[in-house]
Amino acid sequence: MTDEINRQRLDGKVAIVTGATGGIGEATAKLFLQLGAKVMLVDIEGEKLTATLERLTPLGEVGGSIAEAADEQSIAAAAATTIEQFGGLDIMVANAGTVGTAKPVELLSVAEFEATIRTNVIGIWLSMKHCVEPMKARGAGSIIALSSVAGCIGFPAISAYAASKHAVYGLVKTAALELGPYGIRVNAVGPGPIDNQMMASLEHQLSPDDPAAVRSQLEASIAMGRYGTNEEVAQLIAFLASDASSYCNGSIYMADGGFIAA
Numbered sequence: 001m002t003d004e005i006n007r008q009r010l011d012g013k014v015a016i017v018t019g020a021t022g023g024i025g026e027a028t029a030k031l032f033l034q035l036g037a038k039v040m041l042v043d044i045e046g047e048k049l050t051a052t053l054e055r056l057t058p059l060g061e062v063g064g065s066i067a068e069a070a071d072e073q074s075i076a077a078a079a080a081t082t083i084e085q086f087g088g089l090d091i092m093v094a095n096a097g098t099v100g101t102a103k104p105v106e107l108l109s110v111a112e113f114e115a116t117i118r119t120n121v122i123g124i125w126l127s128m129k130h131c132v133e134p135m136k137a138r139g140a141g142s143i144i145a146l147s148s149v150a151g152c153i154g155f156p157a158i159s160a161y162a163a164s165k166h167a168v169y170g171l172v173k174t175a176a177l178e179l180g181p182y183g184i185r186v187n188a189v190g191p192g193p194i195d196n197q198m199m200a201s202l203e204h205q206l207s208p209d210d211p212a213a214v215r216s217q218l219e220a221s222i223a224m225g226r227y228g229t230n231e232e233v234a235q236l237i238a239f240l241a242s243d244a245s246s247y248c249n250g251s252i253y254m255a256d257g258g259f260i261a262a
Contacts, residue, residue, distance in 0.1 A: 010035040013038070015038070016093065018123070022095070023230040035238060044068045091241045094123070100161050104159075113160045139182075147165045150165045152169070168188055188252040223257060
């Protein structure tokens with residue numbers, strides 16, 4: 001039993017978490033530190049990154065790098081900084097994302113659609129791309145990309161978001177086939193409605209006058225009758241990052257309270 005418990009630990013592993021100042025990102029970084037990992041926080045918002053670093057520094061070895069998810073130069077620099085500071089890379093959590101603009105298909109502009117795809121697809125692809133060689137050098141690695149329940153089903157008014165999250169799962173399945181022979185596992189996590197700022201933004205976009213009504217409607221569609229927490233999603237991410245999930249590869253794992261079970 002001790003060996004099984006140890007496989008859930010992240011001692012000696014080095015992780016990058018993008019979108020690290022968001023609810024899921026910070027909860028994941030915090031849990032990783034508690035499990036013994038060294039963590040590089042990556043985010044575009046410098047002030048928030050500084051504040052997050054201040055909160056997490058007492059928990060372990062943590063660094064920060066300002067980067068825009070879909071900008072290759074800054075993501076490459078964040079990976080290089082991680083290797084310079086911590087000596088390698090074992091885990092990539094490609095978490096940076098946006099819900100984008102909530103509008104019917106015919107009302108979305110090209111710019112609005114492209115902005116969501118750029119962050120949610122190109123950003124995750126770049127995170128994958130720039131962790132492959134460092135992980136090959138280690139002989140193993142785990143890449144976890146954040147998809148969504150909207151990566152498996154349709155969701156009215158957020159077509160760009162749903163398209164982007166479906167694309168993430170396609171990236172994951174393809175990368176898993178390519179990288180499996182190198183000991184690198186690639187998986188996706190699909191959160192359902194989570195009690196955080198991104199979900200609050202979506203609620204407000206869908207119903208500016210009564211966002212609480214959107215939440216009530218969504219909660220009624222969840223088997224467990226409630227939104228999830230950032231920490232619950234982080235627990236699933238940590239499992240996929242750890243050796244306890246050593247035979248998990250190329251799949252999407254839901255943290256949705258039964259939202260898509262029907």
